[in-house]
Structures are given as structure tokens and as C-alpha cells.
Amino acid sequence: MIEFAQHLINGFSLGSIYALIALGYTMVFGILQLINFAHGDVYMLGAFAGMYASRWLKLDQEPSLSALLAAIGIAMLVCAIAGFLIERLAYRPLRRAPRINVLITAVGVSLFLEFSGQLVFGSDPKFFPQIFRVSGEWSLGELKVNPIQVIVFVIALSLMAILQYIIFRTRLGRAMRAVSFSHELASLMGIPTDRVISYTFMLGSALAGAAGVLVGLTYPKIEPLMGVLPGLKAFVAAVFGGIGNVAGAVVGAMTLGLAEEFLVGYWAPTYRDALAFSILILILLFRPTGIFGKGRSEKV
Amino acid sequence: MMKNAIRNTVGAVLLGAFALSGAACKKAAPPSGSAGDGQGVAQTASGDVIRIGEVGSMTGSEATFGTSTHKGIELAVKQVNAAGGVRGKKIELISLDDQGKPDEAATAATKLITQNGVSAILGEVASSRSMAMAPIAQNHKVIMVSPSSTNPKVTELGDYVFRVCFIDPFQGTVMAKYALDNLKIKKVAILRDVKNDYSVGLANFFAETFKKGGGEIVIDQSYSAGDIDFKSQLTAIRAKAPEGIFVPGYYTEVGLIARQARELGVKVPLMGGDGWDSPKLKEIGGEAMNNSYFSNHYSSEDKSPVVQEFITQFKAAYNEVPDGLSAAGYDAAKILFDAMGRAKSLASNDIREALAATKDYPGVTGKIMIDEKRNAVKSAVVLKVENGEFRYQTTVNP
Structure with missing residues (x-):
């Protein structure tokens, strides 16, 4: 029973990280029908931005919640800029090109970031400074909860709540929803579609940046290729929840985190990565719109 | 239209410049002094x-x-x-x-x-x-x-x-004997890297000697190099209450494993092989590496x-x-x-x-x-990790 509860806690903390990355995928897909494969690498940039910020500002000398929030803020800013540049330089020129061209460009951008990362940061793993430390642990008998896991979970949930607010309660959010419904109609209504798309990229990338810092804090080993697998898994989570659907991405990511945790804990640790992709195949075969996706009928 | 074309060109040039600077860096990468001219097959x-x-x-x-x-x-x-x-x-x-x-x-x-x-x-x-x-x-x-x-x-x-x-049959024996005779433990869990020939081999040789010496392997778990989350394996290991965990991996993962084990309240000694030997182990693992032992080729404390x-x-x-x-x-x-x-x-x-x-x-x-x-x-030596230092414990002869 205790083992089960521990797996549950571990699964939720892993799932909340996947969720932050999956949100960026799903937002960009919702608005552009583009799978932004570079998204996992933006998450990597976030982790490195957080690491350099902590080193330069010497945040690890006085570990505190404000140090953590500062690092997250800087990483989100850096990633928002990166997201803006990626969209502006790589995707916008292809706005009217066939979708496959954009997809291939996305793969290109992803490789560009991964290998530039290896050149700039070096390809050996780096230690992420401990900018937030809690003495002791919270435990219920055998059940151990690392306070950092809780903080990560809370920060992730707050960011998701802010995102939800932006999408459904602000003018920008309304514009984003309008653009995702139809580019042409939105621009006829006077919505600057290009600018809205830029904002969407920046928002999604900022979330990935926050995820990078939170991962660095929990698993203090970061490297330029760290975004590849979490990126793909977050993509699976987004598809699982119904790609383009914000709530679906969160549910999909939590489900994936828990499923991985229980698979590894109770059955076959080596199938961890296979699990995500088996889910992807099954979803695409039996319910391509995902658990929350609405089937869209093609209009002639 | 013209403006767009210019913008696109600027974008392409920027990207190109990035790629070129990348290529230039790569050429300078090999760290050794002598790069070798590669002029034909020299006798x-x-x-x-x-x-x-x-x-x-x-x-x-x-x-x-x-x-x-x-x-x-x-x-x-x-x-x-x-x-x-x-x-x-x-x-x-x-x-x-x-x-x-x-x-x-x-x-x-x-x-x-x-x-x-x-x-x-x-x-x-x-x-x-x-x-x-x-x-x-x-x-x-x-x-x-x-x-x-x-x-x-x-x-x-x-x-x-x-x-x-x-070789690993010897290295595995060294650590198994050390666990039985010096650490006096009988129940050990194994956490091996399945992607790594070294780790799999060493785990097998350790298990063989350890069981022969009267010990028991209570659980045999695995991970893949590159993983960062080991909590599920460690939670499963914790449930079996071992007195020690044998982790014959490389230092990058071992540091994270130690951290997560301690976070889950697993305080028993970790043991490993020469793949642990790196200054990065102390950096990534930090205090969590304390009370861990590994076999190695030499000790800098050897007089x-x-x-x-x-x-x-x-x-x-x-x-x-x-x-x-x-x-x-x-x-x-x-x-x-x-x-x-x-x-x-x-x-x-x-x-x-x-x-x-x-x-x-x-x-x-x-x-x-x-x-x-x-x-x-x-011979091999056994080292103990103590507050960021590798302390010499013993020498084992073949």
C-alpha cells in the first residue's frame, strides 16, 4: 500500500513536468496545425538558461524560493525570446507552404538547437546548481515526499492555471482561440494573426523553459540532448489528450507519468520508453482525436 | 513583397552563419595537441x-x-x-x-x-x-x-x-566479498544499466559470488543509460528492505540514483565499480554519495x-x-x-x-x-565516498 502511494506521488511529479512541455505542443498545434518538434529543445534551453542565470547571479549561495522563482523567470524570458525567433525565422516564411515543408523545418530547427547546444554548452552533462533547498523531508511513516517534488508540482499547477486564465479570460486568449478556429476569418475581423501566433509560441516556449528549470532542480543533471525524449513523450501526452486541447494535454501528461511509474515499479523497467510510443500507436489506431479531442467533420 | 524577400534572405544568411561558425568550431574540437596530418598511409x-x-x-x-x-x-x-x-x-x-x-x-x-x-x-x-x-x-x-x-x-x-x-569477474568478486566480509550484509538489491555491457556483466559476476558466499539478491532492477528518473525502481527496491544496493553503472546516472535513493529514505550503502570514478560523481551526487563503496584501479592515498x-x-x-x-x-x-x-x-x-x-x-x-x-x-582497491573524498579502504589481491 505504501509502495503504491509512493509510486502515485512519483508519477504525479513526473507527469506535471510532461504536462508543462505538452501544453506548448498542444497550443502551437491548436493554432497552426504544426507539430513543433523543436519544442523539446526549447525546454533544454530553459534548463541551461536557468543554470547560467543561477551561476551568474550566484543564486545557489542563498537557496530560497525567490532564487528559484528568479531562475524560472529568467528561463521563461529566454525561452520566450527563443520561441519568438524560431517562429519568426523558421516558420513564418513558410506560412503558405504545404504543411509537410513546415514539419520538416521543425525537425531541422530541433536538430539545429540540439547540435548548437552541444557546441555552445559542451556535450558533457552539467550539474544544475541547487538554488532551492529544503532541510528534511515530509514523511508519513514509510511514505516519503520530497518537498521539492511538491514545490515543482505546485509551480507547475499554478503556471497551468495562469495559462488557462490567459486563454479563456483575456483579449489575447480570445484572439488565440479565434485564430485557431480560422486564420482567414480572424484576420477579416481585424485580429493581427501573425502577432497572435508569435504570442502563442512565446507563451508555449516560456512554459517549456519553466519545465527546464523545474527538471534541473529535481534531477540536477542537464545536457544538450536532454530535451529529445521528454519532448517526444510530451508530444505523445498531447496526442493522447487530444492534440490542440489544453486540458487534454494536462490529463494526458499525468496519465503518461503515472503509467510509466507503475510500469517501471511493478513490471518491466526496460519498457519505459516503449510504453509512451505504444500508447501513441494505439491512440492513432483507435481514437486519433485523443480522449478529449472532438472529431471534426470535413466540410466540403 | 520586396521587403519580405529581404527579410527572408537576412534570415537565411543568419542561419547559414550559425551553421558555418558551428562547422568551424567542430574542426578545432579534437583536444589533443597533434591532430595528425593524415597524408597517405605512413609506414x-x-x-x-x-x-x-x-x-x-x-x-x-x-x-x-x-x-x-x-x-x-x-x-x-x-x-x-x-x-x-x-x-x-x-x-x-x-x-x-x-x-x-x-x-x-x-x-x-x-x-x-x-x-x-x-x-x-x-x-x-x-x-x-x-x-x-x-x-x-x-x-x-x-x-x-x-x-x-x-x-x-x-x-x-x-x-x-x-x-x-x-576484468569484471574479479571486480564483481571484490565487491561481493567486501559486502559479505567487511560490510557484513546479506541482502542486496541490484540496479543495473541494461544498455551497458559493462554494467550487465559486472552485475552478473557480483550476484554469482554474492550468492555463493551465502548472500541473497532480494531484487534485480534495471534502467537505461540516459534516464533521469529512478524513483520507481528505487521505490520497488525499498519495499524489499535490502541492506545494500549494488549499482554498477557510470557516474552520470549513479549520482542521480544516490540522490533519489536518499530522498526516498533509503539510507543503506550503495556499491559499485570503477565506472563511478569521476569528479562529477561527487558534484552530481553531493552528500547523497556518502556511505558508498566502489572498487577501483588505484587510490591516490596509496603511499x-x-x-x-x-x-x-x-x-x-x-x-x-x-x-x-x-x-x-x-x-x-x-x-x-x-x-x-x-x-x-x-x-x-x-x-x-x-x-x-x-x-x-x-x-x-x-x-x-x-x-x-x-x-x-x-589487485583492486575498495574506496569509500566520504564528504566528496574517495577514502582508501582495502586492497584485494587476485
């Missing part, structure tokens, strides 16, 4: 230099393996050259980076043999990469000496393949004059205390030069015979004898 033994190749993971996730070994080899080459070289010829070292990938290691070995025309290759640290290089060295009948690949299969791949370190002399020279050259892999790299190079000096000629076949006859060589990592399977027979 190595005929010139006034002897070319030696080195393949190592200078970058990648196990970068300290390559850089540490490289420093040891470089020091040995400098010393030999300062003393007049081997048979009156200077040694020229050509080092290539394999980024920690077996296929790159194979490519590097091929390049060293066919383009640089080296007489012998030193490398690799990781068994899986040595196993990718060995068939190539064997096919070209070029000597290969691995400083620290401990999986038994490495030297079984050909009679031109040697190593100067102990013997050979070791202390090596440490002094190494500190003078690099301003740091050498780790076990530097020591193994140094020994590999020195033993190779020693054999070249004793050989009838510098033909591969003669060097091979001289190497095979190495006996009682006073290396930094112990007294080394090469056995008929081209493995070194020598």
Missing part, C-alpha cells in the same frame, strides 16, 4: 617517429572518462619523449574523440589505422566502445591496448587486443613511491589529483612503450609477443602481469 616504423593512436570519449555523457585517460596518456608520452623516446624514436600521439558512441569509436579506430597509420591504439575506457574497436584493430593486425575496459569479452575479440586492468611519484608529476602537469582512469591510461601507455622497447622489432607481431610477456611491471595501478588471455592480473 610507421620506418620514420623517426612512432605514431600511437588514442580513442576516447573527450565529450559526451562520460566525458571525464576520456579527458582523464587522455591526461594520463599524454603525461606518459611526454615522459618517454623527454627520456629520448622508444628505440631512439619520438612518440607522436594522435587523439580522437568518439563522443561516447560505439559507432564513432569504430570510425575513429579505422581512421587511425588506415589514414594515420598508427602502430598501436590506446583505448577505450568503456567496454561497449572497446568492443566496437577491437574487431577493426584485429583485422588490420594493429595492437590495441585498453586502459580500463573490464568486460571479459573485450580481449576475447582477437589476439592483438590487450588490456592493463582487471607506495610509484604512486606518489606519479601523483606529483601529474599535479605538476595538470594541477589536479589524478583519478583512477588517468592512472590506468598512464599505465596502458607506459606498458605499451615498455613492450615496444623490448620487442625484437616494431612489427605488430613482435610488439604483441613482447606485450604478452609483460611480467611484474610496477605500474601505478599495481604490479601488472599479462596473462594468456591478454588480461592484466593485478
Whole structure:
């Protein structure tokens, strides 16, 4: 029973990280029908931005919640800029090109970031400074909860709540929803579609940046290729929840985190990565719109 | 329209410039001093230099393996050259980076043999990469000496393949005996890296001896190199209440495993092998590494004059205390030069015979004898991790 509860806690903390990355995928897909494969690498940039910020500002000398929030803020800013540049330089020129061209460009951008990362940061793993430390642990008998896991979970949930607010309660959010419904109609209504798309990229990338810092804090080993697998898994989570659907991405990511945790804990640790992709195949075969996706009928 | 075209061009030029600067950096990447001109196949033994190749993971996730070994080899080459070289010829070292990938290691070995025309290759640290290089060295009948690949299969791949370190059946025995006799524990969990020949082999040999000695393996879990989350495995391990956990992986993952184990309240000692030996282990693992033990090639706390002399020279050259892999790299190079000096000629076949006859060589990592399977027979040490230091515990003889 205790083992089960521990797996549950571990699964939720892993799932909340996947969720932050999956949100960026799903937002960009919702608005552009583009799978932004570079998204996992933006998450990597976030982790490195957080690491350099902590080193330069010497945040690890006085570990505190404000140090953590500062690092997250800087990483989100850096990633928002990166997201803006990626969209502006790589995707916008292809706005009217066939979708496959954009997809291939996305793969290109992803490789560009991964290998530039290896050149700039070096390809050996780096230690992420401990900018937030809690003495002791919270435990219920055998059940151990690392306070950092809780903080990560809370920060992730707050960011998701802010995102939800932006999408459904602000003018920008309304514009984003309008653009995702139809580019042409939105621009006829006077919505600057290009600018809205830029904002969407920046928002999604900022979330990935926050995820990078939170991962660095929990698993203090970061490297330029760290975004590849979490990126793909977050993509699976987004598809699982119904790609383009914000709530679906969160549910999909939590489900994936828990499923991985229980698979590894109770059955076959080596199938961890296979699990995500088996889910992807099954979803695409039996319910391509995902658990929350609405089937869209093609209009002639 | 015009404006757009200009913008696009600017974007493309920027991207191009990035790519170009990347390419330029890459060219400058190989860390060794001598890059090798690669002008045709040089007849190595005929010139006034002897070319030696080195393949190592200078970058990648196990970068300290390559850089540490490289420093040891470089020091040995400098010393030999300062003393007049081997048979009156200077040694020229050509080092290539394999980024920690077996296929790159194979490519590097091929390049060293066919383009640089080296007489012998030193490398690799990781068994899986040595196993990718060995068939190539064997096919070209070029000597290969691995400083620290401990999986038994490495030297079984050909009679031109040697190593100067102990093998995993011995290393596994050392740690199993240490756990039973010194730590007095009977119930151990294993957490192995299934992607890694070294880790799988060492785990098996450990389990074999440990069970023979009356111990019990309560659970055998695994992970894949590159994973960052081990909490589920550790939670499963915790439920079996072992008295120790054997983690025969590489330092990058071990540091994270230690951290997460302590977070889950698992306080029992962790144990491992020479793959732990890196300054990064202390950095990534931090305080969580305390109360852990691993077997290694040498200890810097060894008081013997050979070791202390090596440490002094190494500190003078690099301003740091050498780790076990530097020591193994140094020994590999020195033993190779020693054999070249004793050989009838510098033909591969003669060097091979001289190497095979190495006996009682006073290396930094112990007294080394090469056995008929081209493995070194020598002692191992057990080190304890204590507040960021590797403390010498005991020496185990074969």
C-alpha cells in the first residue's frame, strides 16, 4: 500500500513536468496545425538558461524560493525570446507552404538547437546548481515526499492555471482561440494573426523553459540532448489528450507519468520508453482525436 | 513583397552563419595537441617517429572518462619523449574523440589505422566502445591496448587486443566479498544499466559470488543509460528492505540514483565499480554519495613511491589529483612503450609477443602481469565516498 502511494506521488511529479512541455505542443498545434518538434529543445534551453542565470547571479549561495522563482523567470524570458525567433525565422516564411515543408523545418530547427547546444554548452552533462533547498523531508511513516517534488508540482499547477486564465479570460486568449478556429476569418475581423501566433509560441516556449528549470532542480543533471525524449513523450501526452486541447494535454501528461511509474515499479523497467510510443500507436489506431479531442467533420 | 524577400534572405544568411561558425568550431574540437596530418598511409616504423593512436570519449555523457585517460596518456608520452623516446624514436600521439558512441569509436579506430597509420591504439575506457574497436584493430593486425575496459569479452575479440586492468569477474568478486566480509550484509538489491555491457556483466559476476558466499539478491532492477528518473525502481527496491544496493553503472546516472535513493529514505550503502570514478560523481551526487563503496584501479592515498611519484608529476602537469582512469591510461601507455622497447622489432607481431610477456611491471595501478588471455592480473582497491573524498579502504589481491 505504501509502495503504491509512493509510486502515485512519483508519477504525479513526473507527469506535471510532461504536462508543462505538452501544453506548448498542444497550443502551437491548436493554432497552426504544426507539430513543433523543436519544442523539446526549447525546454533544454530553459534548463541551461536557468543554470547560467543561477551561476551568474550566484543564486545557489542563498537557496530560497525567490532564487528559484528568479531562475524560472529568467528561463521563461529566454525561452520566450527563443520561441519568438524560431517562429519568426523558421516558420513564418513558410506560412503558405504545404504543411509537410513546415514539419520538416521543425525537425531541422530541433536538430539545429540540439547540435548548437552541444557546441555552445559542451556535450558533457552539467550539474544544475541547487538554488532551492529544503532541510528534511515530509514523511508519513514509510511514505516519503520530497518537498521539492511538491514545490515543482505546485509551480507547475499554478503556471497551468495562469495559462488557462490567459486563454479563456483575456483579449489575447480570445484572439488565440479565434485564430485557431480560422486564420482567414480572424484576420477579416481585424485580429493581427501573425502577432497572435508569435504570442502563442512565446507563451508555449516560456512554459517549456519553466519545465527546464523545474527538471534541473529535481534531477540536477542537464545536457544538450536532454530535451529529445521528454519532448517526444510530451508530444505523445498531447496526442493522447487530444492534440490542440489544453486540458487534454494536462490529463494526458499525468496519465503518461503515472503509467510509466507503475510500469517501471511493478513490471518491466526496460519498457519505459516503449510504453509512451505504444500508447501513441494505439491512440492513432483507435481514437486519433485523443480522449478529449472532438472529431471534426470535413466540410466540403 | 520586396521587403519580405529581404527579410527572408537576412534570415537565411543568419542561419547559414550559425551553421558555418558551428562547422568551424567542430574542426578545432579534437583536444589533443597533434591532430595528425593524415597524408597517405605512413609506414610507421620506418620514420623517426612512432605514431600511437588514442580513442576516447573527450565529450559526451562520460566525458571525464576520456579527458582523464587522455591526461594520463599524454603525461606518459611526454615522459618517454623527454627520456629520448622508444628505440631512439619520438612518440607522436594522435587523439580522437568518439563522443561516447560505439559507432564513432569504430570510425575513429579505422581512421587511425588506415589514414594515420598508427602502430598501436590506446583505448577505450568503456567496454561497449572497446568492443566496437577491437574487431577493426584485429583485422588490420594493429595492437590495441585498453586502459580500463573490464568486460571479459573485450580481449576475447582477437589476439592483438590487450588490456592493463582487471576484468569484471574479479571486480564483481571484490565487491561481493567486501559486502559479505567487511560490510557484513546479506541482502542486496541490484540496479543495473541494461544498455551497458559493462554494467550487465559486472552485475552478473557480483550476484554469482554474492550468492555463493551465502548472500541473497532480494531484487534485480534495471534502467537505461540516459534516464533521469529512478524513483520507481528505487521505490520497488525499498519495499524489499535490502541492506545494500549494488549499482554498477557510470557516474552520470549513479549520482542521480544516490540522490533519489536518499530522498526516498533509503539510507543503506550503495556499491559499485570503477565506472563511478569521476569528479562529477561527487558534484552530481553531493552528500547523497556518502556511505558508498566502489572498487577501483588505484587510490591516490596509496603511499607506495610509484604512486606518489606519479601523483606529483601529474599535479605538476595538470594541477589536479589524478583519478583512477588517468592512472590506468598512464599505465596502458607506459606498458605499451615498455613492450615496444623490448620487442625484437616494431612489427605488430613482435610488439604483441613482447606485450604478452609483460611480467611484474610496477605500474601505478599495481604490479601488472599479462596473462594468456591478454588480461592484466593485478589487485583492486575498495574506496569509500566520504564528504566528496574517495577514502582508501582495502586492497584485494587476485
